[in-house]
Amino acid sequence: MxxxxxxxxxxxxxxxxxxxxxxxxxxxxxxxxxxxxxxxxxxxxxxxxxxxxxxxxxxxxxxxxxxxxxxxxxxxxxxxxxxxxxxxxxxxxxxxxxxKTTAAAHPATVTAVDRLAEGAFALTVELDDRAALAFLPGQYVNISVPGTDQTRSYSFSTGADAARLSFLIKYAEGGAMSEYLAQRCAVGDRLELTGPMGSFFLRESTRPLLLLAGGTGLAPVLSILETLATAGTTGRPIHLVYGTSFDTDVVYTDLLDEYTTRIPGMTWDLVVADPETVHPNSGYVTGLITPDHLHHGTADIYLCGPPPMVEAVRGHLDAEGLEVTHFYYEKFTPASAPADEQDAPAKVAASETGVVPADEPEVDAVLVVDTPAGGSSPAAPAALAPATAPVTPLPSAGARLVSRLPGDPIPSIEARPRGYTPPAPGTHPAAAHTPDTLAGIAARPDGHTPPVPGLFPAAGAVAEPRAPIAARPDGYTPPQVTRPTAATLATPRSETITSGPGVVSGEIHPTISHSDAQFDARMALELGVVELTMGRLDRARLSEFRMLAESANQYIDGDRFLDPEKFTAANSQFHEFLFRCTGNDALLQAYRLLEVTQVMNSVLPDARWVSQDIVPEHLEIVDAFETGDRDAASYLIRRHTAHAKATMRTAMDRQGLGAAS
Known part of the structure; x- marks a missing residue:
């Protein structure tokens, strides 16, 4: 009762x-x-x-x-x-x-504005509360446009640990942020950033990487490369294909060359759509993708560019029969583009990628980027459009362009010298593919002792860190979500899509019935959220986290489900808790839309056996957050994923036997 x-x-x-x-x-x-x-x-x-x-x-x-x-x-x-x-x-x-929770607002001061190319700015800011903002390589923030009621979404062009943050911004004549940067922006101006946002970010993995960037879609790729370089990645084949429309759009070639020295195993190619290019490759990004870059389907693909480019790449992979296991993409949609143009595959080298509200006709924003910790390399844009598109004109003669400091000259953008030969693609042998099992975390390290649950600092001992998780404003409406269709679920691939004003992010994996990739996708999202929430939860949220763990655990006794249907519901609330705490609706929806959640709802209600490690791991994950132990939390999530796989596979096998009989 x-x-x-x-x-x-x-x-x-x-x-x-x-x-x-x-x-x-x-x-x-x-x-x-x-x-x-x-x-x-x-x-x-x-x-x-x-x-x-x-x-x-x-x-x-x-x-x-x-x-x-x-x-x-x-x-x-x-x-x-x-x-x-x-x-x-x-x-x-x-x-x-x-x-209710939402992303936090962070006040900032403009410290520099650079004109990088005919249609691109780099904006650098210093946050008042830098320590309160944690983000993942590939994410973006919303920035208010001074003097207007408009906001625009831009990806970071500096590393997650940099003291100052930079953004790559396309110039679009008449655009709110574009005209602000070209006409009014000055060092010392005040801005407000809200975020981080988005579900496009580098997942934790040791698989080979294929990075595809169209124009200013290079920004999040730079973020990923900086993260890999800082982490000291070794021996992992990484290849980048970077495409632009014209030579004048090409930026940061020196930085990309530098990454090949900082990241063992990295190569890259440049392709320019203009037939008159001085660079070796003329054409489109799809022309430089080969089977070698996919490493027999084991490579993770990260693609960022305009909708036509994203669809062209997807169509190319399908047409060539190239296998894809983990495919992440983000496309920024200009509100002025016709619907049929946004959705139809097209051969596009690359195009400006920007996020704009539906009522703004110009694409005025671009993507996120990460640079070295403490570094100051600003992200650079590159206009990418079909070869027939006109070059974006400079502002009128009376426009004031702000460089790094008032009075400093505007840095010139030089084309790559004629005769330059980029590193050859595919020079790394294909990595031997082994199933993505987690054998290395099957047992706890010797001497590992879980933290004691419920430990909090004594009252008054240490000021509790600020938790950048605020209440949602009245009238807040979450972004639109596209759920997988029955036709999608019937195919060998599963796709989850999240969308907001002007931006669509997605990921494609094999369906759960074909591979454990769905479980790995869930784990990758959870590991990312650990980075965003660790040390940022107040006592009330930690208490809620523990209660949710205990609520799920009450339906398990040893290695038996007491009530698998109620466990499924309670376990779902426990696992999505950290996603709710980020205030990032795209991350929350990306998590909810993974097919593994649907299969749990359909399979586990009939299951009986469960890994006996599930119950203690739920509580130990909470312990790790209470004590601020990021390494323990990551280790436990990996281990928990292995046991969840075993539980799910057993349930699916049992269900299959029942159907066969």
Missing amino acids: SFKVALSFEDGVTRFVNCGPTETVADASYKARINIPLDCRDGACGTCKSLCESGEFDGGDYIDDALTEDEAAAGFCLPCQMVPTSDLVVQIPTTSDVA
């Missing part, structure tokens, strides 16, 4: 939860994703103190400092301890927004 509990918030919103006969109101609330105030969960702090307006309940155990006798007599209660014995109405001393 369960009871209905009405949670009445200060802003007039009332939410209802169902509470079991032995369940506390706090536990039921968090299971329903309602983040009521909470701290100790032991009836010792009084943080959750509320007023019960009607109904009967068992008040549980608590100390007088948390709830006095007079307060209890007046109807006050502690939701972390109270267990209903009838339907209840409880006044919660906060607003309903506490259960």
Whole structure:
């Protein structure tokens, strides 16, 4: 028997939860994703103190400092301890927004603006709260345009640890940000950044890499390369194909050459659409993709460019019968482009990639990039369009162009010298392919001792770090999501797509029935989210995380499911918790749309066996977050993935046997 509990918030919103006969109101609330105030969960702090307006309940155990006798007599209660014995109405001393999160805003100051090419700027800023912003290579932020009510989305062009952040921005005549940079921007101007955003980022992997960049789509690729260089990647074949429309669009060739010295195993090619190019390769990115670059289907592909380029590459891979296992892409769609042009495959070397609101006709923004920690290399754009497209004109003669400092000359952009020969592609032998098993993490390292659960700094000992997770504004609407169709799920590939104003991100993997790649895709997302949330969760969120783990664990006894259907629902809430904490809807939706989640919902309700490591791993992952141990959390997520695979495979085999009989 369960009871209905009405949670009445200060802003007039009332939410209802169902509470079991032995369940506390706090536990039921968090299971329903309602983040009521909470701290100790032991009836010792009084943080959750509320007023019960009607109904009967068992008040549980608590100390007088948390709830006095007079307060209890007046109807006050502690939701972390109270267990209903009838339907209840409880006044919660906060607003309903506490259960909602969004990306944080970060004020910044302009420190430099560079004109990199005919149609490109590099903007560099210094954040007031740099330590509060964590991002992954490939993600972007929204930037407000001073003097307007417009925002634009730009990818970082500096490393995740750099003191100052740079962005690559296309000049589009009449565009809000373009005209601001060309006419009004000056060192010292104030901006506001919101983020990070997006689900396009470098996943953790040791597989070979094929990077494809169209024009200013080079930006997130530079971010990826910088991350690989900083991490000291060795022996992993990495090849980049970079395409532009004209020689005047080519940027950062010296930086790319430098990466070949910093990253063992890296090669790259440049291709320019203009037949009159001085560079060795004329044509399109697809013309330089060979089977050798895919390493028998084991390579991870990262593609960033305009919609025609993205679709052209996908069509090329299909037409040539080239195998793809892990394919990540991001395309920025100009609002002015006709729908049929945005969706139709086209041979395009590359094109400006930008995010703009639907009411803005110009593509005014470009993608994210990462550069060395502490470095100052700004990301550079390159206009990529069909060879027939005109070159973007310079602003009028009266336009003021701001360089690194007022009065400094605008740096020239030189074409690569005639006769230059890029590194030859495919010079690395194909890596021997082994299944992406996690044998190296099957057992804990000798001497590993999990942290003690529930450890928090003593009150007043250390100021709690700021958590850049704010309440969603009223009227907030999450971005549109495209769910996989039945036809998609019937094919050997599974595709998840998330979209926002002007940007579409996606990833393609084999379906769950063909490969464990779906589980690896889930793990890769989780490992990325660890980087965004570790050390940034306050006590209330850590308490919620632990309750969600315990909620899922109650449906397992040893290596047996007690109630696999309820476990599936509770486990889903536990696994998506960190994604909700990022405030990044694209990441959350990318996680929810992975096919593995659908298969869990269809397979696990009939399962009986479960890896007996699942229960302790749920709690140990929470332990790692409570103690701020990033390495332990990453290790546990990898290990947990291996045990989840075993559980799922066993359930699928059992289901197959049942169907056969």
